[in-house]
Amino acid sequence: MKNRKRRDLSYRTKLTSFFLLATAITIIVGLYNYISSRMLMEDMTDLLNKSQELTALYKEVDEIQNDLEVYLSTRSSESLQSFYNHSNSISSDNDILKQDAEYSDRGVRIMNLTGMIEHYLKTLDETIVDKRNRKISDYTKGYQQAVKEYNFIGSYIKEIMSSDLSDSAQRYQEIQTEANNSTVLSYTMFGISFALILVIIVLFSYEITRPITKLSSYAKEVSEGNFEVDITEEGTSSEIRVLYRAFSKMTKSIREYINELKEKERLERVLIQEKYDNLKMKNALHEAELLALQSQVNPHFIFNSINIGAKVAMLQGDSVTCEYLENFADIFRYNLKGLDYNATLSEEVNNVSSYMSLLTTRFGDFVTFHMDIPEDPDILEFKMPRMTLQPLTENAYIHGISKLEEGGRIELKVIKEKGRVVIEVSNSGDHFPKEAIERILGRSKKVEKSHGQKGHTTGIGMDNVLKRLRLFYDKKDVMNIVSKDGVTKVILLLPINNKREVDNNQYENAI
Structure with missing residues (x-):
């Protein structure tokens, strides 16, 4: 003592x-x-x-x-x-x-x-x-x-x-x-x-x-990265004892902090790998789904288009036949690029224009088509999933105008407002039931397996278009359907800054 x-x-x-x-x-x-x-x-x-x-x-x-x-x-x-x-x-x-x-x-x-x-x-x-x-x-x-x-x-x-x-x-x-x-x-x-x-x-x-x-020898070992050094306390005086205890506590804290960082880094690597694997799996599933959708091109449409082209060639001059066949070739070629290839709004509009040209040539004045597309580079170069607008215009014709005896009008309108691009596809025709709208937008718990709203040309229905848009933009509210006064409007609300695309780029750069 x-x-x-x-x-x-x-x-x-x-x-x-x-x-x-x-x-x-x-x-x-x-x-x-x-x-x-x-x-x-x-x-x-x-x-x-x-x-x-x-x-x-x-x-x-x-x-x-x-x-x-x-x-x-x-x-x-x-x-x-x-x-x-x-x-x-x-x-x-x-x-x-x-x-x-x-x-x-x-x-x-x-x-x-x-x-x-x-x-x-x-x-x-x-x-x-x-x-x-x-x-x-x-x-x-x-x-x-x-x-x-x-x-x-x-x-x-x-x-x-x-x-x-x-x-x-x-x-x-x-x-x-x-x-x-x-x-x-x-x-x-x-x-x-x-x-x-x-x-x-x-x-x-x-x-x-x-x-x-x-x-100081202990401090040198710690400075060289040896945080497992065994510090023996030298109690020659109260001041030295305080120094030893403080240094030992500091070394222990640093060692625990480094171990925590290593464990955190390991968990982050595991998490990143899991995210990467999940993304690869999701991409594979989407690719399989899109390829399956792509393979559903209706062969009757190709046959009927070629048949009509032959009849037109006999009845009309070469210029009309040439234009018709060129439009058909553009559509066919656009389909062959695959759904996994993203397109610009300009490319989508051109494809819709070619498709509607085929319809107006086939049905004459029965179908009228009008486009309102601003000459804005931000709008024309806007990225979106391929085969988005053509299935909407096709459904507008099949489920809207084709049921009318006197024919009808289809309009495609694009505007830019509040950081997003608003695309409106409207058609005249029968009233669109509210229940059907709820089912398509996923707001209703009741699901009818037979209801798909498929188009006869691509086989891509509105539900598939909506699913692809939500996946592409990582946003649920990308579509709205309004039907009143004999006019049905399918409105796409697409953000200009695609969060999903930015996250994917950051993730790829991090990897």
Whole structure:
């Protein structure tokens, strides 16, 4: 648990701890150097101060002795004032020496010296008093005693200073040795602290760089496409652990996303293949159906057309016969192209024109035909299933005009409106029952098998035309039938932009 807690420390905490440790080591080394130097300096200062105190004391004693001699000789007030000043100064220095005296050989000497000085100052005071009282014999004896004590004090001070000098030389050597030892120890502590800090820096750097280097190797493998890399978590700190976990989670997410993309791509390929197979099957079925419809060309129509052409050739001139046979040849040739070949509206209109020419030639004024086709390239080049308009005009004749005794009129009209082409085939004749319209348009659930509205020329009925249009345009509402006031209209509502054709092109380009 303790190790776990240590591993959870952040790099900020570790850096702060390292900085504080390095600072503490530096402060300890600096304090040691400062204290050692301070102690050595204090020792040296103490030696100098002791020597200086004795020197100053000796000088004061010499000056006060000189003041005494001047006063005894001249009775000068200035020398007397100087005497008392020096006396006070010597007393003060003597008290300091007495307080600082230690229980040592030098301390005993200092105590003796302070006693001598006190007695010397007392002798001087008494001599001054005798001088002022004009006691010549007394102050003469006092002066002689003062000279003796002065000489003795001077000798004693010199002896102490000589001993101090000898002790100072020895102490100086000791201080020098201590200073050298302190310097060596300081350098040693500095070296140890520097080595310790360096080791800590190296270990800390390794602790930081090792997991990062390992994480970068994982990142390199992932960048090369290996998303199955096994990421082992390095928990040297909370920050590194977060990085490892985030990278592992990111890698796992990318791996799952790539697997999803691969699976989606596989399913799309399967779906496209299924669509392609279904389209091929549907095209094959449509082709079979269209070929079956194409094969139902009524042979009686061909026979009757040729027979009429022969009779016309006998009764009329060659020009009429030629025109009739050319129209018949155009129709026959148009049928032979097959229903799987899409045509333009212009081609469909020409085929209807040829067919109606045959009818008007055969039945004369019994049938009249009128076309209203605008000269618009978008309309004339409009794509539509082959054999769409001719079966409608044929049904208009068979189920409309042929039942009338006086004949009738068939019209073909084309207009363009709101993104679509509207084709209207109308005929005069009997009323078209509403039930039949519902059955043809598929709006009624009731289906009569016998009801096909087939044409006798092509065998293609309106239900087949409607089925082909819905399949071609992928749209249900492509036809409408209106019958009223003795006129029946078959209206085709065909979109200009054929969605089925666009989807087929996109699908073929994708494949």
